[in-house]
Amino acid sequence: MKKLVLKDVAKHVGVSTALVSYVLNGQAEEKQVNKETAKRILKAVEELNYRPNQIAKSLKMQKTFTIGLVVADINYRFSTGITRAIESEAKKNKYTVIYGSSNESKEKFVELINVFVNRRVDGLILVAAENSQDQIKLLQKSGTPFVLIDRIFPEIKTNYIALDNYQAAYASTEYLIKKGHKRIALINYETSLFHLHERDRGYFEALKDNNITFKKEWHQKVSNENVVKDVQSGIVNILGLKQPCDAVFFATDTLTLHGLKYLIDKKINVPNDISVLSFDGSDVFDLFYCPITHSKQPLEEMGKLAVNTVIELVNQGKINKQISLEADIIVGKSCKE
Amino acid sequence: MKKLVLKDVAKHVGVSTALVSYVLNGQAEEKQVNKETAKRILKAVEELNYRPNQIAKSLKMQKTFTIGLVVADINYRFSTGITRAIESEAKKNKYTVIYGSSNESKEKFVELINVFVNRRVDGLILVAAENSQDQIKLLQKSGTPFVLIDRIFPEIKTNYIALDNYQAAYASTEYLIKKGHKRIALINYETSLFHLHERDRGYFEALKDNNITFKKEWHQKVSNENVVKDVQSGIVNILGLKQPCDAVFFATDTLTLHGLKYLIDKKINVPNDISVLSFDGSDVFDLFYCPITHSKQPLEEMGKLAVNTVIELVNQGKINKQISLEADIIVGKSCKE
DNA sequence: ATTAATAATTTAAACGATTAAACCATTATA
């Protein structure tokens, strides 16, 4: 069962391939194709159920209508949310998404980008892996259109769509303070990722601006290799202080998840024993006994903006787009009044 | 910044494109390329950082090393799990995955398949949308290699990798019976999807084989348009009986999620007030106050098998592979002893 | 009846790879 090609259609109608191509690409008017001929061509295309070979088209047009997407880990809520948003917006623009997950490994990240570039995607949307600055710089040099989402490198000027993590963390911390909390802990990853540092910074500044003297024991760090253990000991630490913390701010939803599991396990009540605030929500939290107050990233918007930025970039060459979005605080019942 | 092409490399080395191609494709021996020449070519490729254009290669080879994946809804745990497994197995075989979500709409399902076929994917992995039999038959006629996963149409003979839903539901129901439950409810979608019917059937047969007379009120149906409401009224119904049910078997994890939310809300205790068994687990359940007993689909294995089946299909033409996998029961604490 | 203008169509060269077949040197064999 050989695939039908343009030439077959042309032969069937008794015209040249050029005419068929013109008609199929809406250039019938412009190339003044006879209306009758056009009709016959369309009829044949319909009858034969001809489908243009996009590969051949891509080769000739030097354009694939494909966007490569690299996420950090498909298991993150962020990843599925953003993927969904991107896929849907891309489809609206007749683009297809090919994607992969770096699983937080720089090597996989680089490899994925190479695969995508070799497949001649028109542009890339990237959630950068830790320490992948060099790769980003290379990409810039090569002129491949790309936009970073979520994570940025402040020392490299790129197009990006990200959250204003400083603002979000500041607002969250201040929310806790306004609710009367005096000793607020922060549990965050030990990492070089800028966006997580910004969350630290927002937390620190909010404390300072509200005249709360930060104690270093409040800041508990979690290593990527030992998430579960470190979250647990983090909680143990902040509750074991002479003056135990009265609230904990988890810097990512994953951290919150592990934290809540432990709190359930140890029958530590939220919010009576400790208030909980999460950076980013998750439907995972739905089954916790009380709704979790959290800041919420506008995933839909981020995805949409990312797609539109890449497309703009593809169509208009260099542009400059650095967009920082604000997070909303979704009030649950996990913070004591 | 023009992209480097094969011809440029050839010119740079001072040989024909054929030689470069041979060397790059591991045919140096076979085509007896001079070892020195081969070295010079490889050196140039390295220096110039030449990357073959996969589009051109695909066109010539009539092979894209791409698999199209259509899932039912990216929000399902099943979808992310299977996607991850497929992507990883595909990468191992040097295939790339392009994918999309039909959002349970037959129209989107058809559209996605068309997009993928036009892009000349080598094969498809499909979670079929409801009532998409015609499309599947068309695909078969067209000779496109594809494999169904999760959902099958018993009236069409296709390659598939699926769960033995009958067995899984039977085992789950029997598990409840063995634990001493006498009045077991089933909450399932009202649907034409075969795999969900199989779950009904497993439930019915298990009851029958254990001499439990089924009461029709035990079987609560949920419409796709009204999931939340219907689950709630389903629970109300089975608990409001003169002889209330002592256990409920949710036929999908989504149904379980909504059910548990409602149970929390109404302070109905699991498992004291009612035992809960879920078809398929989800890390979403981690934050429920007790671990949910559930049957577990082997996602990793399904994904792996699906990829390998498509690849086999691509390489060897027609094959016959109908694989039914068994589910395991993961024992939690949501069923009364 | 020519020529000019316009309408309709075809030709053929790309796009960037692969590869059968042809070609040209050497060296081995008769």
Next chain:
DNA sequence: TATAATGGTTTAATCGTTTAAATTATTAAT
């Protein structure tokens, strides 16, 4: 010395489109 065998390389067609340029057919103008 002629011929065959082998090693090494190039030529050119091909995959299925698009499209500038050439060509032909038709109508209008002189």
